Amino acid sequence: MWPFEPVPVMDPTSLLPTFMLGQLPDLPACPSFSTILEWSNYDCNVKVAGFSVGFSMFAVIAFTCSVFAFELMLDLRQRAVISSDEQPTKLYSVVGAIDAADKTKKSNLKKQIMEKFVSSQAYGLDKINFSIFSQFYGLIEGCGFMLLGAYPYLWKLSIDLGAKLSWTEADEIKLSCLFFVLMTFAGEATGLPLSIYSTFFLEKKHGFNKTTPKLFVKDKIQSIILTFAIGSPVLALLLYIVKSTGELFYLYAWALMFVFSVTMMTIYPAFIMPIFNKFDPLPEGDLKTSIEALASSINYPLTKLFIIDGSKRSSHSNAFMFGFGKNKRIVLFDTLMKQVTNDEILSILGHELGHWALSHTLVNFVVTQLYFGAAFFGYGLCLNTNYLYSAFGFDRDSVPTLISLILFMLYFWAPLDKVISFLLTINTRMAEFAADRYSIGLGMKTLQSGLTKIHIENLGSMKSDKWYSTYHYSHPPLAERLEAMAVEEKRVAGKSK
Structure with a gap:
């Protein structure tokens, strides 16, 4: 219907x-x-x-358009800031203080950041323009999916294709997995133009893209195969739980997602990421010795150190840690190794280790699990309210379980999801300040210069609209972050006297 x-x-x-x-x-x-x-x-x-x-479709479209209008307003505010020629004097002042504190007098970060200001603004302007277009594209795509009946059409197509395999409507879980495949292909098809533009035009224009068309296609194919190989069995098990475990299904579904999360956190970096990137052991030398000594000093159970070839796709840099229990690993991007000194790498890792020592990683995991539990509980409250889903084109007497789950998670849960996401963004920003303080407390004196160099190399934003950064930034703006570090360094220095 x-x-x-x-x-x-x-x-x-x-x-x-x-x-x-x-x-x-x-x-x-x-x-x-x-x-x-x-x-x-x-x-x-x-x-x-x-x-x-x-009514349910009307409410969803009204909310979607309201969120789009609000986020468009923030984007336009950010665009106005980026388009302005006004110099980021506060950032210059803070970075100038870093140069002044360098006893070797070799630091020239202020000069570098001033030289990169125009390039940073141009990159930021292109990104915000692309963001505005992408959001408008997403609005048209999302509303189009609803109003043009894409969900019931793809479900009917799943039934027709399933019939060729002798599946009937009683084989709902099999049909749902087929629907999942069709939805994935539909999403990839509609998102492909944006992905191509972002990679081969926007990122290439500003000197970041290193991905070849062949690698791009290979990545897409591998990602889709992994999505089906991992997602289909989990989806089938989830649907079986929802359909067969009664009113308390959300507890079993929650348990499934817990096990899945722990499993993916373990196997993704160890087995899936190596499909896309090459992991080489960090060579013996001063850097490896220093990292191991740093980890040992705080009882971080480091077992392996890797360098990843991130440069084959992008010149952006990064570093991350993974592993459970007594099996922790640290990964450095090869691009990071070229952008900062060994001491600065140690300071940056001191920050990352701070997230572990201050239990930020554990807290994020717990919050994620609570989020899943709340979402499944909410879905349980709406599971049998068929008119919510029939408004999207389905017979209210036979709304497929997967359809009701998708519509709930994408649309009916969306208002609460937006609030939770904003609160988590604020919490993440606070955690970044705390991890910076932790690194400084370890005696790291080059965190400010290291983060500034990375910001320069990645053409990070040098000035931001307050509303925009509050809503979107999971990491504090550079000037605020450096300023807070300077205060902490003074506090630590005063305490040590």
């Missing part, structure tokens, strides 16, 4: 694609918004431009 009901003056089916699956049942008009909100009140239709739209 299809969520539009024609009005007497026109036949909308003549304007819509041929795969429309029907029309909404004749439901009453929704009550006014002054009425007390109850589920039963909103099993109804909303009149929009001569069409009757199921």
Whole structure:
């Protein structure tokens, strides 16, 4: 069934694609918004431009457009800041203080950052323009999927393809896995133009892209294969749990996601990442000895040190840690090795180790698991409220479990998800300040210069709109971060006297 009901003056089916699956049942008009909100009140239709739209779809589209408008406003504020020729005097001042504190008098970070200001602004402007276009593209794609009946169409296509394999509608889990495959291909197809532009135009224009077309295609194929190989069995097991474990299914689903998360955190860096990148042991030398001594000083159970060939795709740099229990590993990007000194690498790793020592990694894992638990519990409350899903074009007597799960997670959970994501962004920023303080507390004196060099090499933003950075930045703006480090260094120096 299809969520539009024609009005007497026109036949909308003549304007819509041929795969429309029907029309909404004749439901009453929704009550006014002054009425007390109850589920039963909103099993109804909303009149929009001569069409009757199921309330749940209307609410989803209204929320989606509201979020788009809000985030567009933030993007335009950021664009205005980036487009301005006004110099980031606060950043210059903070970086100048780093140069002044260098007793060797070899530091010229202020000069470097001033020289990169124009390039940073140009890169930032291209990125924000691309972000605005991408969000508009996503809005059209998302609303189009709903209004043009893509979900019921792909489900019907899954049934038709399944019939060729002698599957019936009773084989819902098999059909759901087939639907998952079709949805994945549809998402890849609609997202491919943006991915190509970002990689081969935007990143290449500013000197970052190293990915060849052959590597790009290879990565896409490998990613899709892994998605199907890992996602399909997990999806089948999840659907089996939802359909067979009764009202407390969310507890079993939660347990499944816990096991899956732990498993992926273990095997992804050890077995999946090496499919895409080469991991080489860090050569013997002063750097390796210093990193091992640093890890030992805080009882970090480091077992292996790697260099990853990140430069074959991008000149952006990074470093990360992974592993459970007594088997921890540290990975340095080869690009990072070229951008900063050994002492600065140690300071940066001191920051990363701070996340471990201060339990930020553990807290993030626990929060993620609580998030899954809350999401599945919320889904359980709406599982049998079929009119929520029938408004998207499905027969309310036979809404597939996977469809209700996807629609809930993508749309009905979205308002709470936005709030949670914002709170997590704030918490992550606080954790970054704390990890910086931890590194300085270890006696690291080159964290400021190391992070500044990375920022320069990656053409990071040198000035940001306050609202935009508060909403989007998981890491504090560079000037704020360096300023906080300077205060901490003074505090530590004063305490040691």
